[in-house]
Amino acid sequence: MTDILAIAEHRRGELRDVSFELVTAGRELADATGGDLHVAVISGDLDDFAEQLNVAGVDTIHTVSNGEEFNHDVYAQAVEQLYDALGPQVLLMPNSVNGLDYAPAVANRLDLPYVSDVVAMELDGDSLSATREMYGGKVETKTQLSAEHVAVSIRSAEWPTTEDTGDATVESFDVDLDEDLVRSTVTGFEEVGSGDVDISEADVLVSIGRGIEEEDNLDLIFDLAEALDATVSSSRPIVDAGWLPKNRQVGQSGKVVTPDVYIAIGISGAVQHVAGMKGAETIVAINTDPNAPIYDIADYGIVDDLFEVVPALTEQFS
Incomplete structure (x- = not known):
């Protein structure tokens, strides 16, 4: 023993x-x-x-x-x-x-x-x-x-x-x-590169992927996030395109998050992204592809056009 x-x-x-x-x-x-x-x-x-x-x-x-x-x-x-x-x-x-x-x-x-x-x-x-x-x-x-x-x-x-x-x-x-x-002394703490938000502390995350198509469509996502009192995050392609800052990236090369609710919008569910969010308590996926890997881990799925679903959700929760 x-x-x-x-x-x-x-x-x-x-x-x-x-x-x-x-x-x-x-x-x-x-x-x-x-x-x-x-x-x-x-x-x-x-x-x-x-x-x-x-x-x-x-x-x-x-x-x-x-x-x-x-x-x-x-x-x-x-x-x-x-x-x-x-x-x-x-x-x-x-x-x-x-x-x-x-x-x-x-x-x-x-x-x-x-x-x-x-x-x-x-x-x-x-x-x-x-x-x-x-x-x-x-x-x-x-x-x-x-x-x-x-x-x-x-x-x-x-x-x-x-x-x-x-x-x-x-x-x-x-x-x-x-x-x-003891050759070092801690004199203070400074958060480097934390950006405007800390997605790892959010209770609800509205996360977007390639399905958003273009930067101008981000307003739809931020409107939903405001209605839900949520924080916006994303997969890597959105950050690589320069549409959102690095501190909002979820995944293996971003941050690991464990919110109460994770809403994946237009995210296919690549393993690198899933590694960063699979610990969420409830996962909701919105994607037009019924075979998208994200549905393998989602608790709820909506197979439909995000440009129709997201405004409807925003109106429902506003």
Whole structure:
């Protein structure tokens, strides 16, 4: 019976969704080992973070007090010492900008096999099967790790989250920080290239693709978005054409989004785009092609001309 350790992530005072996705992934692995799921949160408002992380599936929450924001040198030492103290079979981390900053360093220090950008996992005894995607999601590969202890970083939006309250034990974890190894200092946070909106925070997204035909037709989409109190996003061709800025692009080369409702208008559903929005709670597709791949993942579909459907929806919700 061995345990699982997941490292939560926060930014600017807020836990990120991937923290709760790590809980789901970690609980699945812990059930396979018969062990406990430990979740660690480093820096920031630890009392608030611990309360939020106390959801179903978590056995113990470890809080590490040091600063407010992410610092590579602090995280690397803290995660290494947490691992040494708990001895988990699997060390789970987010495949995010911050996660990819410290995860390889920690795996190297601990001499652990490490797999990044994992979208699915199966644990059978001392063997972990980790699934990754290649060539824009067109090919899946499985890495079989025959090791007693491994490190994995998971892709966001691949596991569901839970808000069910748990009964985890909260414990403070003291890190013996070597200040000589802390060679950087966080002096502030600046969002670079965020643009006019952050589509990853939107509850409702109205997203457009090639079917919009020309830039002048964007007014139809923005009218619908206003009626729905939604945010406009798009597939890559719209951004490549210069009709919308890069910060509104959904997909593998854009942003991963998980809104409550995602309305795909004139989007065929290429794998690169689907990779960025398949985690939406409800997907509505509008496309004239009944065989468009987007319908494979859509909860609701309208096979019709968007230039007739969109104005009708706008009128209905205005």
